[in-house]
Amino acid sequence: MNEFDLVVRSRRAVVPEGEKALAVAVRDGRIAGLSGYDAPLDARETVDLADVALLPGLVDTHVHVNEPGRTHWEGFASATRAAAAGGVTTIVDMPLNSLPPTTTVSALEIKKKAAEGQCHVDVGFWGGAIPANADDLEPLFAAGVFGVKCFLSPSGVDEFPALDPGQLVEVLHRLAAIDGLLIVHAEDPGTLTDPLGPTYPEFLDSRTQDAELRAVERVIDAAATTGARAHIVHISAGSCVEPLRRAQQAGVRITAETCPHYLTxxxxxxxxxxxKCCPPIRESANRDTLWHGLATGVLMGVVSDHSPCPADLKGLTAHDYSSAWGGIASLQLGLPIIWTEAQPRGYGLADVAKWMSAGPAALVGLSTKGAIAIGNDADLVAFDPTAEFTVNATKLHHKNPVTPYDGRRLTGVVQTTWLRGQAVQGTPFGQFLLPQNRP
Structure with a gap:
């Protein structure tokens, strides 16, 4: 009998300490050993990647799957196939754009039933915090959500209304009592305006950096007052980085993320x-501040905010940015998108793994995900960091072939994705996840 089920060898295995030449041994779905690249190991299957990099599976904690209810936008089968093709082995599904939204335990069970048997990667779930469901929050955590999401401005769908300032504080007080995490779409509704016309500059002027900054400052104050954990999703405004840094240094329990589209x-x-997305893609000078926020740890990670829709809702022929659905489809492309931009900026694969795997895993308390380490799930990605390709939206696994990256030349190709030591191909075998170790 073989000692290991699988051994993957790579001269560029990315572990928390950096890149090393290693043989990664897998037994029963877990990483059972890390040895020198040429170490003689007895395994049922051995894969030698040579100079192709071996990364930990990515953890994407910001994915709108939209099933049930808006499954023609996206669904668990298509979304998780896209995730696996992009080196993502874990996603956490957002509570809105599905019908019903995940704001009650019964809605969570409906979503799990819809997803059952369709998932090619492991899946966790966020709950939702809306004005009418304060009493549902603790039961949602007991049922296994990783946290609850709220909006401070209109979400774009009527069934998921925003919290006002008083409701934000009330929710944080309730979550402080159970050490639950609140994740926040932070744009100030009083600062947002209606676009003056259909063009992108007019749309951008309607959602300024100041709208984002004011909302972030409100969440910082509320988190400081209540002692609760808060996390700002999809930071687009570089002006938010410094107040977040000050709050973190002062001991406020607040974290933040950004997304590939804001960085590239x-x-x-x-x-x-x-x-089009909300908050919007901003001027090129803004990107440097976001990259600095990542490099200094103020922003804990990079996640997709994959929010697709059919082409007709995007208004691709009308070119009306005021009425088009706001959301970027990029779940399958996040790793090469970030690598293409990170490499010329002087960052390495270890940085990318920290931002796209370890950071998101830590955010949601998945202690056996996010790193190539003994005892962790054998979620692995063979990634050729030198290969190039041109994005063809029609070839992606996303349900609708709409993405701003269509036709873009990217560096880095995912060759194989392993979930718990098994190559992802064909029959789905992803599992539903529960928090393992709430931070």
Whole structure:
């Protein structure tokens, strides 16, 4: 009988200490050993990647799967196939855009039933915090959500209304009592305006950095007052980095993330409503501040905010940015998108793994995900960091072929994705996840 089920060898295995030449041994779905690249190991299957990199599976904690209810936008089968093709082995599904939204335990069970048997990667779930469900929050945590999400401005769907300032504080007080995490879409509704016309500059002017900054400052104050954990999703405004840094240094329990589109795209290159998202893609000078926020740890990670919709809702022919659905489809592309931009900025694969795997895993308390380490799930990605390809939206696994990256030349190709030591291909075998160790 073989000692190990699988051994993967790579001269560029990315572990928390950096890149090393290693043989990663897998037994019963877990990483059972880390040895020298040439170590003689007895395994049922051995894969030698040579100079192709071996990364930990990515953890994407910001994915709108939309099933049930808006499954024609996306669904668990298509979303998780796309995730696996992009080296993502764990996703956490957002509570809105599905019908019903995940704001009660019964809605969570409906979503799990819809997802059952369809998931090609492991899946966890966020709950939702809306004005009418304060009494549902503790039961949602007991049922296994990783946290609850709220909006401070209109969400775009009527069934998921925003919290006002008083409701925000009330929710944080309730979560402080159970050490639950609140994740926040932070834009100040009093600062947002209606676009003056259909163009992208007019849309951008309607959602300024100041709208984001004021909302972030409100969440910081509320988290400081209540002692609760809060997390700002999809930071787009570089002006938010410094107040977040000060709050973190002062001991406020607040974290934040950003997304590939804010780090790599710019307002100057927007050419169609496929680029529209909220908060918006901003001017190119803003990106440097976000990258600095990542490098210094103020921003804990990079996640997709994959929020797809059918082409007709994007208004690709009308070119009306005021009415097009706001959301970027990029779940399958996040790793090469970030690597393409990170490499010329002087960052390495270890940085990318920290931002896209370890950081998100730590946010949601998945202690056996996020790193190539003994005892962790054998979630692994063979990634060729030198290969190049041109994005063809029609070839992606996303349900709708709409993405701002269509036609873009990217560096880095995912060759194989292993989930708990098994290559992801064909029959789905992903599992539903529960928090393992709430931070």
């Amino acid at each position: 795209l710019s307002a100057e290159e927007v050419s169609s409503p496929a680029f």
